[in-house]
Amino acid sequence: MNVTTSDKSARGHWRHDLRLVAHQVKYEQLAFWLNRVGAIFTVGFSVVFLVMLGASAGNQLVKSLGNIRLVQYYVPGFIAYGVMSAGFNTLAITLVVRRETGLLKRLRLSPLPSWVLIASILLSTTIVAIVQVLLMLVIGRFGYHVAFPSSWIALLLAVLVGIISFSAMGVAISAVIPNQETAGPVTSIVFFVLLFLAGLWFPLPSGSGLAKFSNYLPVRHLMIAMDRSFLIPRGTSPWAWHDLLVVALWGAGATLLSMRRFRWSPRRS
């Protein structure tokens, strides 16, 4: 009668698990690029914005950051945007839609282990964010003479901390959004208000009221961490430990909330 134990140990191969992760990442990627909404929001929006803003107002100088050109401010800013959009906005909407249509429940009831699903989603989000980061770097460098970052490792670290933390925040907000209809509007409004307050479009003078307020929120800190890897403002070090810590704390808080509130099944009418 009890045939389970021997069967189980036979298939406990890490190779098998890695193959499953690769399999699932492939379809997560396919889902992201075929769905287009996420692709347009994350990659398309930042490319269009950087090209347009760079062409129109890119050469204005920003006094508060040591007279750098505005486009130099936008490149790390939109790198941060891409990381946050892939992790927060896109992931939250995707999760709500999958939950409410029963897709999450179906996955839960399939032999795919939950940790494989989570790892695959994180990996897939990272791939999307890195595609967007590379596009920003290339457009900035070859379109507007924005130098590559001074420390690639500092940039990579900020990207990874950003992806993990904002993905956790995306999962957390998906858990409190009741249905598909509100998922898009709620996350987008929250997201764009936060971006505006953090000064993505207009650099905030440090010490201003808005900057002080934004210091309690994670968005501005991730943008600062990206800036610093490009040595913005002039004369700083590329390592923004304090800012990364704030982002990570938000990520940790969001993880705790997600663990308490996450649901696999749709809300029954």
Added chain:
Amino acid sequence: MTLALRVDNLRKSYPNIMAVDDISFDVERGEIFALLGPNGAGKSTSIEVFEGFLPRDSGTVEVLGVDPGDRQHLPWLRERIGVVLQELAVESFFTVRQVLERNAGFYPHPRNIDEVIEMVGLTEKRDAKVKKLSGGQQRRLDIGLGIVGNPELLFLDEPTTGLDPAARRTTWDLIRLLSSQGTTVLMSSHYMDEVEALAHRVAVLSHGRIAAQGSTASLGGRDKGEATIRFTLPPNVAVADLPVTPSRVDGNVIELRTADDLTTLHRLISWAIEGNVAIEGLTVARETLEDIYLALTRDDRDGSEARAR
């Protein structure tokens, strides 16, 4: 191990409601077993306990011989069960083939993808986007996802709710095909005709309890019960002139309830032939599954939602 599912004294409550209140039944391998009942009777909750999705409060459950409430068994079990949810859980921007290939990758011994596509009748739509499919086609794809892992036991939670009549029939054919290939099916439904057409055995749930269970043909003793004979009173004939005693007269419709319908009919028809009287509107009816079901779940119906069909 001839039982696919064994349920003994299962209870499951939510904060304000006893969803499943002490139910027991067995499902044999190869069988199609139906849980019939109005919305809120406990069908989906029971199925979710069997799938290992919800914990139970008490009782014994064995699915393919193992306890679905024991996390240790879940990976083994999930490779051997198939699940079709009430919701149409399919990614709309994938093609039919992509969705099936993705899910096939989760299982150790999946069915051949082309075979599944053919079984669910989507060969012509294999490269179509899921969002371009009709509701019936999406449901068939959904069932395809349920069987792509080649399950021994398939859970179908209201598989034809929301489908048009033609799509329901093709879904029934598919369920019969799976059963003929040896897959055990546990389905829930609130359609009587569906249960009657498909299920070998049925349990009627009402308020979380089993109101009746048995083979579909004999549920509630309807194979042995009284028959109802109805006909229109012929013109120029008084009720007193009839060779039989009516149980009820409704205008000119005569109704007879009898356990011995053949003798009664014989007497009536002989009389009609001898007297050269035409009898119109003659019908003989036994209780339908719907009659039984409605009687069993009478106190469960408050309003329209539970009114099946």
